[in-house]
Amino acid sequence: MKHYLLIRIKTNKKSTLLLKLNRLNVDIKNVLYERDALKFQILEKDLKRVKKYLVSYEIEVIDETGIYKLKQELKKNNLIITAIIFATIVFLILSNLIVSINVIHEDSTLRQLITDALKERGVTRLSFKKSYDEYEEIIESIKEEYQDKIEWLEIDVEGMIINVRVEERIINDYEKDYSTCHVVASKSGIVKSITTKKGVAEVSINDYVTKGEILINGNIKLNEEVKNSVCAEGMVYAEVWYHVSASMPTKESSSKDTGKMRYNFMIKKNSEETVLLKSRIKGEKRVENVFLFSFFGFDIYLQKEYEVEVEKISYTKEEALKKAIEQIHEKLDLKLDNFEEIISEKVLQKEIKNNNIYIDMFVAVKEQIGVKEYFDETRSDTNDEEYNGDTNGID
Numbered sequence: 001m002k003h004y005l006l007i008r009i010k011t012n013k014k015s016t017l018l019l020k021l022n023r024l025n026v027d028i029k030n031v032l033y034e035r036d037a038l039k040f041q042i043l044e045k046d047l048k049r050v051k052k053y054l055v056s057y058e059i060e061v062i063d064e065t066g067i068y069k070l071k072q073e074l075k076k077n078n079l080i081i082t083a084i085i086f087a088t089i090v091f092l093i094l095s096n097l098i099v100s101i102n103v104i105h106e107d108s109t110l111r112q113l114i115t116d117a118l119k120e121r122g123v124t125r126l127s128f129k130k131s132y133d134e135y136e137e138i139i140e141s142i143k144e145e146y147q148d149k150i151e152w153l154e155i156d157v158e159g160m161i162i163n164v165r166v167e168e169r170i171i172n173d174y175e176k177d178y179s180t181c182h183v184v185a186s187k188s189g190i191v192k193s194i195t196t197k198k199g200v201a202e203v204s205i206n207d208y209v210t211k212g213e214i215l216i217n218g219n220i221k222l223n224e225e226v227k228n229s230v231c232a233e234g235m236v237y238a239e240v241w242y243h244v245s246a247s248m249p250t251k252e253s254s255s256k257d258t259g260k261m262r263y264n265f266m267i268k269k270n271s272e273e274t275v276l277l278k279s280r281i282k283g284e285k286r287v288e289n290v291f292l293f294s295f296f297g298f299d300i301y302l303q304k305e306y307e308v309e310v311e312k313i314s315y316t317k318e319e320a321l322k323k324a325i326e327q328i329h330e331k332l333d334l335k336l337d338n339f340e341e342i343i344s345e346k347v348l349q350k351e352i353k354n355n356n357i358y359i360d361m362f363v364a365v366k367e368q369i370g371v372k373e374y375f376d377e378t379r380s381d382t383n384d385e386e387y388n389g390d391t392n393g394i395d
Helices: 015-022 044-053 066-076 078-095 110-120 134-145 315-334
Strands: 006-009 028-033 037-043 058-064 100-104 150-158 162-166 181-185 190-196 214-217 219-222 225-229 231-250 251-269 272-275 285-295 297-313 340-351 356-368 368-373 379-382
Touching: 015 028, 015 272, 037 044, 044 058, 044 272, 100 110, 110 134, 110 162, 181 231, 190 214, 214 219, 214 231, 214 368, 231 315, 231 368, 251 285, 272 379, 315 340, 315 356, 315 379
Parallel strands: 100 162
Antiparallel strands: 006 037, 006 058, 028 037, 150 162, 181 214, 181 368, 190 231, 219 225, 231 356, 251 272, 251 297, 285 297, 340 356, 368 379
């Protein structure tokens, strides 16, 4: 960058001076004529040459120009500027600092539990405040961890004070008798294998059973008379059937990072986001936002912009169909254990519409269908944790 200085040279023969400057090949600009002097801007490197060859002239440097003048002013006011920056930093730190956390509930044990849970998640006295989204994640995390103790939780930020309101979950624990039970069918199907550990098997291989039917009886009978009751145990595998649907695009795109990353800043107010600088990533990109601090209701984020290469992929009808079937297999595999498997499958219908292939399939699966159903002499109870009335279908 060129460094210009504003100078004054005393002379009554202004034309002669300008002629001499021209012969020295000196770059001057913004010339002002005064009564007994010329004032103009000159490059710093040219000033040295002028002083060397025009020794008879009185030359005075008046001021810096441009960015150099700004630097000079900053140096002159260094103490004031430093104090302002320091005060601003202190203000930002203090305005984003938590000085007190109040957990509002009459139960001291529950208050301590919430305090400890907040501490584990970085919400402590003299720590920095978090963003609204981070507090929402913390609330959901605590509620999930203590779902048997907490009904409702709210974090309210008031300046440098955090108020945490909590409602305790009241659970009515009704006593159940889990000493006697049957093994019943959770789904309809054809029995393929049965292993009995306790109780009496009521079905055989290749029997068709319906949902709720007793597979292993917990009542031990002799001559139709119940001699003993146990909690039946065993594994019953049956062929069950699913009617499932899936779709797969015939065209899609995938992206990968190129390794190029640039920084930016983003200001968020409620749901409105404003990016401060023009993006230096010209093509496709993905963005990560890192929360820095809040300032007068504005959330300030450091934004990381990653350049990505996007690859567009087209599938043939056969390839899209194969991927749709694989999608169905993945859904089923999530429901099956090591001893369960897909026996057979058949595509009932397939259709291509709007660059998507849609299929309906019939799938036969070998699956463990036995679940416990508890009972006593006066009532028949169903254990909701083990038998929840599941139907032959995929969510």
